[in-house]
Amino acid sequence: MPHMAGTAGRSGRRPKPTARKALAGNPGKRALNKDEPVFTPIKGVEPPEWFAEEALPLATIMWQLTTKELCG
Numbered sequence: 001m002p003h004m005a006g007t008a009g010r011s012g013r014r015p016k017p018t019a020r021k022a023l024a025g026n027p028g029k030r031a032l033n034k035d036e037p038v039f040t041p042i043k044g045v046e047p048p049e050w051f052a053e054e055a056l057p058l059a060t061i062m063w064q065l066t067t068k069e070l071c072g
Contacts, residue, residue: 042071 018036047063
């Protein structure tokens with residue numbers, strides 16, 4: 001059975017974060033979301049011990065590159 005627009009979830013564009021709306025001067029003049037969650041970046045994420053084995057040096061490198069992207 002095909003889904004009708006708007007019934008299977010939210011249809012349309014994803015909403016802009018509140019900070020971006022405020023930075024743009026709130027062009028739609030709608031109320032800004034005061035309850036938007038604020039996330040703190042995760043720091044000091046160490047790879048699992050089993051990555052340190054001789055056979056997985058590439059996994060350790062990929063872990064370091066990925067955590068830099070995800071955690072800032």
